[in-house]
Amino acid sequence: xxxxxxxxxxxxxxxxxxxxxxxxxALLLAGAPAFAEEAPxxxxxxxxxxxxxxxxxxxxxxxxxxxxxxxxxxxNVTGVxxxxxxxxxxxxxxxxLQVKVEDGVLVFPTDAMGGTARARGTVERxxxxxxxxxxxxEHEAEDRGETFDLSTLEDGPWRIVRLAGLGxxxxx
Numbered sequence: 001x002x003x004x005x006x007x008x009x010x011x012x013x014x015x016x017x018x019x020x021x022x023x024x025x026a027l028l029l030a031g032a033p034a035f036a037e038e039a040p041x042x043x044x045x046x047x048x049x050x051x052x053x054x055x056x057x058x059x060x061x062x063x064x065x066x067x068x069x070x071x072x073x074x075x076n077v078t079g080v081x082x083x084x085x086x087x088x089x090x091x092x093x094x095x096x097l098q099v100k101v102e103d104g105v106l107v108f109p110t111d112a113m114g115g116t117a118r119a120r121g122t123v124e125r126x127x128x129x130x131x132x133x134x135x136x137x138e139h140e141a142e143d144r145g146e147t148f149d150l151s152t153l154e155d156g157p158w159r160i161v162r163l164a165g166l167g168x169x170x171x172x
Contacts (some may be wrong), residue, residue: 045106046167048072048120057094059123063161066123073097073117073163077170080110081143088168089116098162112170121163133158 044158053074059066075092084105091143099119101108128136134153 027072041078042109042170044108044170045101045165046120048118048167048169051120053092053118055094056090056092056097059097060095060161063123063125064146068122069124070120070122070166071163072118072120073099075116077112077115077117079144080108080113082145083143085109086116087143087162087165088112088119090119098160099165099168100162101165104122106165106167108168109170115171117168117170119163119165121165122165124160124162124164126162128156128158128160130156133160136160 006034048070051072054066054071056073056075059071059073070099073090073092075090075096078091079087079098080095081087082170084103086103087098089096089098099108099121110169133156134148134150137153
């Protein structure tokens with residue numbers, strides 16, 4: 001028994017059938033939304049929505065009152081974790097705040113750096129002792145590809161104020 005390979009005439013006639021053309025067109029159209037998601041204006045995680053952003057200074061000026069509240073912030077992306085994309089920093093001109101997501105669950109792309117972003121998340125405050133705070137600052141500097149300068153350490157109390165990120169919309 002010999003197997004027969006289709007010749008070029010058979011393949012081209014198959015491609016010309018209306019059913020194959022229709023299926024091919026449907027597959028292309030079905031894939032269009034996936035391609036659109038890769039365009040500028042990417043959404044990472046949950047949609048942010050249309051809520052007006054809260055200024056970062058407002059959050060930082062009364063961090064205890066904002067702790068546990070879900071907010072939207074918006075501004076320039078001034079930092080992104082280069083190792084795992086697990087955080088990005090947003091500066092809205094009044095202050096800067098880190099948006100942290102669970103490692104590997106959501107990933108902020110490093111090419112977001114220098115662009116703008118809107119992010120939704122829950123304000124969290126983490127109290128640390130001096131040693132733990134230094135370790136965190138060293139880790140953060142390493143993620144940025146920098147070295148932490150201990151002489152920049154301010155007096156306590158030492159705490160981290162950031163957003164536990166739920167989602168972000170990134171332009172640029």
